[in-house]
Amino acid sequence: MQTIGGELKTQVKILATVVSIFWIVFILNGVIFEGRLNAFGIKPNDLTGLRGILFAPFLHGSFYHVLSNTVPFIVLGWLVMLRGIKNFYFVSLMSALVGGLGTWLIGSPNSVHIGASGVIFGYFGYLLFRGYFERSFVAIAISVAIAVTYGGLIFGVLPTRSYISWEGHLFGFIGGIIAAKLLSPIKNSTKTPQKRDGAIAPSLFYGV
16 A cells, blocks of 8 residues: 555656656657647547547647646646545546547537647536535535635536637536546435334445
């Protein structure tokens, strides 16, 4: 079993590695490939565009784009990790998969969607709804804190700006909610069987 210090080091290494990939790919794409790697993003209703589900989160269109995704990825990603590194991987995968497929299905034709924001919105959805599904004090406290500090992100799921992939935000958010539901512990409310007229009353189980 890892110590708290050892686990924190692992978390930092994982987040630092992913963020480093963001920046390295961005620099290489701009300096060497002159933006051509963006073609590996999600292209809606195009079979080759499905590969973007894997590559799009690591591609960014501008310095501001990659910078604006770096901080929330670290903060929200670390909060997801507090529940366990395996949970972090699962939420990341679910957010990227649901976000990517949703974007591919309903995105505008002849468009290309790139960026890690879909995964970030997945973290947001997971943390926001984890308290609802888990109903523990810590989970609820984190959900409330996220709602207060990052609540404005919810407007990102609306088609407010033409250059922003609201589809990726919306479906990434949904993917995070699905992950929160799937990862929430099942709590059973079990009553002590009661004997009545020689019969045992059935126990009731409630999945929360």
